[in-house]
Amino acid sequence: MIRFERASVTYSGGVSALRDLELEIQDGEFVVVVGLSGAGKSTLVRAINGLVSLTAGRLMVNDRDVGSLSAAGLRALRAEIGMIFQGFNLVNRTTVLNNVLMGRLHQVPTWRTLVGAYPHDDVEIAMQALERVEIVEKAFVRASNLSGGQRQRVGIARALAQQPRVILADEPVASLDPPTSHVVMRYLQQINRELGITTIVNLHFLDLATAYADRIIGLRAGELVYDGTAADADASVFESIYGRSLTADDTMAKQAAL
């Protein structure tokens, strides 16, 4: 379970990215966070694995207080949380398999990483993760030789290889075209349903959010302005989240038609 208690993040320079957030996410939920860019979506997910620290309040993740963890405690927490990035964050100059093995580092001794001798079991877990996103045939191909959609599937496999309890995805489809975006979202949904991994996804397209989310969280200027089911989130709800009337830019289908 993830629980934000009056959580705030103020960046140096005075920008307030999260304000007094009260939020509870149960195990196994598929949550989509929507909001304009700068609304605090990225800060919210990065707080969960401690990439961003709260400046006030408390954040409990899997019964741990994120703010009070030691370096080793933080690594142990991050081992349980897979992360997927907008820009994929793959190492382009190495193989797909090596990229996915990054998800096993928390289990692998440092000397084994330094000489590149990964235990057989960890390689097997990485291969299974690649099979789940149906890209195992590329295991020994350089990441730089993949298309955008393939790279993001490798990104998902890397997160899966951690055998995580939570997956965070920060704008996972913002660099992809609409058909590829749906492929990636379907993999995330499937992983959530079949493996029961809590999944939190940042999106800025409303149609994608309503199509895949069980629960939608709306952020506006760092404050929670909506928390409800995807079915209840109609145009007026989104207008309140965006603080303006909706345009074609806000849905992927319409934007693609432009």
Place this chain on the structure above:
Amino acid sequence: MTVPAALVRPRRPPRSAFALIACAAAAALTLLAMWDWKYGIGFSFRSLVTEITRKNAVIEGLLHPNWGQALRPRTRQAFIETLYIAVLGTTGGAVVALPLALWSTRFGAPITWFRVVVRALTNVIRAVPDILWALLFVALVGIKALPGILALFFFSIAVITKLTADTLDGIDMGPLEAADAAGARHHQMLRLAVVPQILPTYVSFVLYAFEVNVRSSVVLGLVGAGGIGERLDFFSANLRWDAVWGIVVLFFAVVFVIERFSTWLRRRLV
């Protein structure tokens, strides 16, 4: 018709005076260095014209190089010793230089005092010229190959660390964030997220250091640190310039082979 504000082309922002001032300063410095004044070095181009046409043993030797010298057993033995010294010095230096380069960056050594110590150490190593390393180790461990290997070891650390650290400034930080988010320990992150990004450049710097080290062997031989330099010193002292140029052909061959190998390796790695 009034043009909407959004369509007005912006005016080019005024150029920074920095580039202009830097160029002027460089030109002024050059002129100052040439000037014949109180603190000048009193050089002139005149001797280039008057002296160069003079009959000259060095040029004579260059025109009639002793090709056979490159094949003499003693020369061959000395040149092989030079290559061994260069291989051992460069390999050792390269192994130490990679972590030193990583630890001299902000992301490689987040602990400030550690980074400062590493940087100070590499700066000190770099400040010492190769001939001083050679003199130092000749004094410490005697003549022949060992002082040469030690001198080139430190010289390689200096060259490779500096060049690699500069390359590290331009890497993609995304994979580093991904490794941190996956719960990787610090050196696992460096190994898997950073090293693959700089590997081709690092390898070509190592080969460049090897090339420089082969040439440095001339200097090493002068002070008794082994290799072909002793032969070159012997022949030039006896004004056997034909033999000197014959040996230089060997250097040409080695530099050429390294260059081809480096190009091939980089193509495989990139």
